[in-house]
Amino acid sequence: MALRSILSKNTIARSVGLGLRLGHVRGLKTLSLPDLPYGYGALEPVISEEIMHLHHLKHHLTYVTNYNKALELLDVAMGKGDAQTVVKLQSLIKFNGGGHINHSIFWNNLAPTGEGGGEPPEGPLAGAIDKQFISLGKLIDKINAEGAALQGSGWVWLAFDKELGRLAVETTLNQDPLVTKKATLVPLLGVDVWEHAYYLQYKNVKQEYLSSIWKVMNWKYAGEVYDKSRS
Amino acid sequence: IMMETSWSCCTNLGPSGSSLLVTSDMSKLFQKPNFAQLCQQKKKELQGPRRSAKVHAYYGLKSPPYKLDALEPYMSQRTLEMHWGKHHRGYVENLNKQLEKNDTLYGYTMDELIKVTYNNGNPLPEFNNAAQVWNHDFFWESMQPGGGNMPIFDLLQQIEKDFGSFTNFREKFIEASLTLFGSGWVWLVLRRNEKRLAILKTSNAINPLISADIPIISLDMWEHAYYLDYKNDKGKYANVFMDHLVSWNAATVRMARAQAFVNLGEPKIPVA
Numbered sequence: 001m002a003l004r005s006i007l008s009k010n011t012i013a014r015s016v017g018l019g020l021r022l023g024h025v026r027g028l029k030t031l032s033l034p035d036l037p038y039g040y041g042a043l044e045p046v047i048s049e050e051i052m053h054l055h056h057l058k059h060h061l062t063y064v065t066n067y068n069k070a071l072e073l074l075d076v077a078m079g080k081g082d083a084q085t086v087v088k089l090q091s092l093i094k095f096n097g098g099g100h101i102n103h104s105i106f107w108n109n110l111a112p113t114g115e116g117g118g119e120p121p122e123g124p125l126a127g128a129i130d131k132q133f134i135s136l137g138k139l140i141d142k143i144n145a146e147g148a149a150l151q152g153s154g155w156v157w158l159a160f161d162k163e164l165g166r167l168a169v170e171t172t173l174n175q176d177p178l179v180t181k182k183a184t185l186v187p188l189l190g191v192d193v194w195e196h197a198y199y200l201q202y203k204n205v206k207q208e209y210l211s212s213i214w215k216v217m218n219w220k221y222a223g224e225v226y227d228k229s230r231s
Numbered sequence: 232i233m234m235e236t237s238w239s240c241c242t243n244l245g246p247s248g249s250s251l252l253v254t255s256d257m258s259k260l261f262q263k264p265n266f267a268q269l270c271q272q273k274k275k276e277l278q279g280p281r282r283s284a285k286v287h288a289y290y291g292l293k294s295p296p297y298k299l300d301a302l303e304p305y306m307s308q309r310t311l312e313m314h315w316g317k318h319h320r321g322y323v324e325n326l327n328k329q330l331e332k333n334d335t336l337y338g339y340t341m342d343e344l345i346k347v348t349y350n351n352g353n354p355l356p357e358f359n360n361a362a363q364v365w366n367h368d369f370f371w372e373s374m375q376p377g378g379g380n381m382p383i384f385d386l387l388q389q390i391e392k393d394f395g396s397f398t399n400f401r402e403k404f405i406e407a408s409l410t411l412f413g414s415g416w417v418w419l420v421l422r423r424n425e426k427r428l429a430i431l432k433t434s435n436a437i438n439p440l441i442s443a444d445i446p447i448i449s450l451d452m453w454e455h456a457y458y459l460d461y462k463n464d465k466g467k468y469a470n471v472f473m474d475h476l477v478s479w480n481a482a483t484v485r486m487a488r489a490q491a492f493v494n495l496g497e498p499k500i501p502v503a
Contacts, residue, residue, distance in 0.1 A: 058463045095412045151359050152414035152435035153454070174413035195414075195454035196463060204317045204455060 028075055030068040031097075033061050034104050042112040046216045048201045056107070059196055063099030063175070070096060098175035102155055102190060109189050111218035121219035125188070125226040132167050142169050144210040147193045158189040158222065160229050186229040188222040289330075290341070290364060292323045295371035302376055305475040310459045318455055319367040326360035333357065341365050342440055349441050362436035366416060366449065369438075373448040375478035382479040386486050389495065393428040400430075401473055404450075407432050408469040414453040417469075419482070420444040421489045445489040447482045 036056055041049035070092040077085035111117035120136055121129060133139040139158070146169055147156040154173040161168050163184035170181055178187045191213060198209035295315060300308035330336055336357060339347060345365055348358035381397055382390060394400035400419075407417045411432050418431040420439045428447070431439055439446045450472055451457075457468040 054462055062463070091412070154413075196458060199455060199458045200462075203313055204321070 028071060030071060031064050031100055033057075033064050034107065036107050038110075038112050038115070042115075043110060043117070043216050046113075046212050047110070047198075051196075051198070051200050054200075055103075055192075055197060060100065060103040063096045063103065067093065067096035067100055094177075094180070095175050098177040098180075101177045102175055102192070105187055105190050106192055108221050109191075109218055110213075110216050111221075113216060116218055116220050117216035118214065119219060121223050123223055123227070124230070125219070125223040128167055128226070139169070140214055143189075143191065144207070146171050147191055147210045148207055150193050153194040156191045156193060157185075157187050159185040159187050160226055161185055162229060186225065188225050189217065189219075289327050290323055292320050293368050293371075295374075297376050302374060302476060305471045306374070307460050310456075313459065314451075314456060315367070315371065319364070322360045322363040322367065326357065326364055329357045329360060345438070345440050349437075359436045362438055362440075365440070366436065366438050366451070369446060370416075370449050370451050372481050373450075373478055374472075374476040375480065378478045379473065379475040380479065382482060384483075386479065386483050389428055389486070403430050405466070405469045405473065408450055408452055409465055411452050417450045417452055419447045419449075421447060421486065421493055423493050426493055426495055445485070445492065447485050447489070448477055450477075 033056075036052070040052040040056070043052060070089050074086060074089045074093065076082075077089065120126070126136070129136055129139050133142065143156050143158060150156065150171050150173075152173065154171055154176075155178075157170045157172065157178050159168045159170050159178055160166075161182070161184055163182075167188075168185065170178060170185060172178055172181055178185045178190075191210065193206065193210075198206065202209040202212075292315075295311070299311040299315065302311065336344060336347070341361065341364070344361045345358065348355040348361055350358070381387060387397065390397055390400050394403065404417060404419065407430050411417065411434075413434060415432060415434040416438065418433065418439055420429055420431050421427070422429050422444050429444075431444065433439070438449075450469065452465070457465065461468040461471075
């Protein structure tokens with residue numbers, strides 16, 4: 001835990017240093033790796049400790065690090081008025097920034113079985129699910145089907161569309177955050193279907209990962225986001 | 232246990248007469264009074280249980296040109312068993328299932344099938360499976376036990392010509408593998424139009440057949456290709472591929488064949 005906060009402090013120090021050297025102090029806010037709200041082994045046996053460790057400390061941290069690097073380069077390019085570099089950096093920022101956003105949501109979407117993981121939704125969200133998808137089971141089937149059909153790397157989302165005022169099941173490719181699909185989509189629940197999310201444990205049986213992950217799904221968090229986005 | 236066949240074909244000739252072009256009327260034209268009878272006889276012979284004429288052509292899973300443990304310790308047997316035995320096999324089986332239901336795609340060669348189902352950027356559902364079958368066949372053949380090192384003779388010269396040096400090419404290839412977003416492949420291709428070698432990154436199932444470039448080697452950057460052996464260390468995987476796995480022999484053969492389609496200039500004929 002301490003190591004992680006040191007890492008983030010270093011990043012901020014580096015970026016500020018760069019800014020000063022170039023003669024402008026643009027208060028560059030870099031990202032830091034959020035802590036997991038539970039231990040690495042807390043989601044066993046649904047998601048192994050090994051996967052959680054790699055997923056959080058290697059994959060997610062890499063997205064954070066590379067996003068910060070890209071942000072620094074963007075700052076330099078913006079200061080120089082280097083439009084070509086500014087545009088060139090967009091894909092790096094989308095990929096790494098998206099990776100951070102998506103995984104930050106994901107860690108909150110999951111909870112150990114003793115602490116609410118797997119408990120079905122309650123309140124307004126439950127009502128909306130039943131109204132729109134007939135039952136929770138049918139919604140889960142739909143999300144699993146979309147996840148299974150997704151080719152390559154990406155995410156499946158249960159989202160709330162603020163414009164239409166209804167729930168939606170959406171997929172995004174690679175690390176594209178949900179907003180890139182439609183600006184009014186609010187992610188409630190996301191399922192990471194990149195192979196790194198399940199491969200060491202489930203190998204190529206993606207369907208088993210998809211059907212198992214609902215045992216650690218934190219519907220309470222989804223409900224809270226839903227309530228907030230409707231207010 | 233590996234399957235050796237790459238093609239198996241079976242036809243069911245049914246009673247719908249697709250194989251027989253004459254009717255009883257035409258027999259009068261031919262003035263062969265027994266022709267109609269012969270036709271009926273033949274029909275009955277060929278007639279098995281009542282089935283409509285359907286031709287099934289299947290793709291088979293081609294095995295890599297080495298045993299599954301031959302690439303150890305650089306690519307484990309466990310990876311080959313999963314990657315070839317489950318993923319690659321899965322693509323083949325799913326493609327066959329799709330082709331069973333789709334008469335219009337019957338008769339295409341694999342290369343053609345890929346181009347047709349790519350549908351100019353709006354891919355049909357069969358594209359993913361067809362392209363991935365081809366991609367994996369090509370990938371297994373891009374590696375060999377005792378691979379790595381450097382190419383020689385013409386291929387090396389062409390690499391040096393188009394990339395400056397082999398070291399530079401190697402660096403660029405590995406950089407491409409590290410900068411690919413999501414799932415995909417890294418290729419060394421011979422560009423038809425520019426008549427030069429180039430490094431190409433493609434997403435998911437896309438391959439250079441789409442752009443009519445000629446692939447020379449490929450590296451699978453889908454996570455399932457390296458995760459069991461290298462976890463998230465893509466750099467180590469790519470370096471190991473270059474140092475110990477890539478088959479420059481296969482590349483040389485492909486390059487020689489490519490030159491039948493792309494004129495790379497005058498051959499260097501030694502002067503006596």
